[in-house]
Amino acid sequence: MAAILGVCWFVQRQQRFLLWLCSAFTLTAVSLGIRSLLPFELLNHHVVAVSALYLLGAWCLAMGFAERRNASTHPKLALLTSLITLVAVFYFTGINLYLPGRLHAFGLGIAVILLLPVSDVLRHERSKDWLDQTLLWSYVAYAVFTMLRPLLVSIFGPAGLGDAMHPNSAYWETTLISVTLYALLITVLLCAITIRATIDQLRDERDHDALTQILNRRAFHEAAKRRLADQRLYPMAVLAGDIDHFKRINDNWGHDRGDQVLQLVSSIFQRHVRSQDLVARFGGEEFVLLLTRIDLLGAERLAQRIRLELSSDNTTLPPGARLTISFGIAAITAPHQLAEALKEADGLLYSAKKSGRDRVYLPDRMYPDICFQNTVPQDSSAASHF
Numbered sequence: 001m002a003a004i005l006g007v008c009w010f011v012q013r014q015q016r017f018l019l020w021l022c023s024a025f026t027l028t029a030v031s032l033g034i035r036s037l038l039p040f041e042l043l044n045h046h047v048v049a050v051s052a053l054y055l056l057g058a059w060c061l062a063m064g065f066a067e068r069r070n071a072s073t074h075p076k077l078a079l080l081t082s083l084i085t086l087v088a089v090f091y092f093t094g095i096n097l098y099l100p101g102r103l104h105a106f107g108l109g110i111a112v113i114l115l116l117p118v119s120d121v122l123r124h125e126r127s128k129d130w131l132d133q134t135l136l137w138s139y140v141a142y143a144v145f146t147m148l149r150p151l152l153v154s155i156f157g158p159a160g161l162g163d164a165m166h167p168n169s170a171y172w173e174t175t176l177i178s179v180t181l182y183a184l185l186i187t188v189l190l191c192a193i194t195i196r197a198t199i200d201q202l203r204d205e206r207d208h209d210a211l212t213q214i215l216n217r218r219a220f221h222e223a224a225k226r227r228l229a230d231q232r233l234y235p236m237a238v239l240a241g242d243i244d245h246f247k248r249i250n251d252n253w254g255h256d257r258g259d260q261v262l263q264l265v266s267s268i269f270q271r272h273v274r275s276q277d278l279v280a281r282f283g284g285e286e287f288v289l290l291l292t293r294i295d296l297l298g299a300e301r302l303a304q305r306i307r308l309e310l311s312s313d314n315t316t317l318p319p320g321a322r323l324t325i326s327f328g329i330a331a332i333t334a335p336h337q338l339a340e341a342l343k344e345a346d347g348l349l350y351s352a353k354k355s356g357r358d359r360v361y362l363p364d365r366m367y368p369d370i371c372f373q374n375t376v377p378q379d380s381s382a383a384s385h386f
């Protein structure tokens with residue numbers, strides 16, 4: 001199971017809690033292995049070391065649990081608890097041989113270490129996800145059971161805790177079964193959580209443009225279908241925008257600067273739209289917006305605002321250069337009109353480019369807006385002025 005969690009961590013490196021859990025399982029398995037294989041007399045000589053390994057495994061389990069939910073394991077308290085537990089184990093083994101005392105102290109120590117992050121987690125718990133909830137409550141149940149195990153065995157075990165060092169004792173069998181079942185349960189839960197996180201990540205990468213993090217063409221069409229099916233969102237408008245002379249920006253100031261411009265444009269788009277609207281990069285310097293509950297004039301006003309904000313930006317290009325963008329807008333009043341509207345907006349965008357750029361074109365009425373003189377230098381030699 002430690003190996004399975006190790007593989008899960010290898011797949012999802014950013015999920016560091018998997019590495020903590022892998023270490024927890026390894027340490028627990030090693031200490032249980034030593035405990036199973038060492039003869040009774042030898043075990044008594046090494047019981048403090050074996051207990052220390054087991055406590056370290058418990059702390060790794062707590063770390064994994066805490067890390068996943070940004071809680072603290074309170075390391076100083078954990079260390080203090082471990083030291084007190086080890087002193088008690090030593091006392092009940094080497095000074096005053098009393099097995100029940102040793103087992104109670106050990107169970108209590110492990111439970112306290114496991115429960116240290118729980119109050120933090122409960123205070124900040126927001127997730128309603130059933131996998132997360134099962135993980136949380138099975139962890140708490142395991143910690144409580146670890147504390148109560150010696151007591152339960154002393155009450156219900158046929159020989160109480162008297163034969164607890166015997167490999168076939170009720171105490172030892174309960175320990176092995178509970179640890180194995182719990183490890184199995186959290187391995188299955190964590191595998192499910194990791195698989196789901198991987199799928200979410202792949203879906204996110206599939207749907208979003210890597211540079212700007214906005215929707216790509218495929219995801220735009222998928223999301224647009226859902227918007228178009230909702231009658232409450234009409235009328236809609238499609239807005240096709242294309243940065244003017246973008247090639248010159250790349251040529252004059254390099255590809256990185258071009259990338260920054262693309263990021264700036266997409267962030268301005270996202271700032272101006274509403275939650276139901278869609279913003280997508282269709283490729284290169286071409287963007288498409290689906291605006292909901294808006295008529296053509298409203299869409300035009302929005303496009304003009306974006307155009308003016310972009311042209312007044314002085315954070316991305318060197319002083320003296322101005323960023324401009326052209327738009328074509330088309331209306332949508334019924335679900336089947338998307339493809340047609342995209343074509344129309346694209347045609348209007350082309351006309352806007354042809355007639356001088358830095359303007360917004362609508363169907364029927366062409367707006368020869370104030371056409372500012374484009375100040376992006378015409379050739380790469382101009383870059384030396386900046």
Ligand SMILES: Nc1nc2c(ncn2[C@@H]2O[C@H](COP(=O)(O)OP(=O)(O)OP(=O)(O)O)[C@@H](O)[C@H]2O)c(=O)[nH]1
Binds near residue numbers: 257
């Ligand atoms: N930096 C950067 N450049 C890109 C990216 N994708 C495409 N390009 C560049 O965008 C430029 C697009 O150039 P054109 O299609 O000629 O368009 P333009 O120069 O904006 O001219 P108009 O659209 O007519 O105003 C090309 O030089 C592409 O190499 C990208 O992700 N990052």
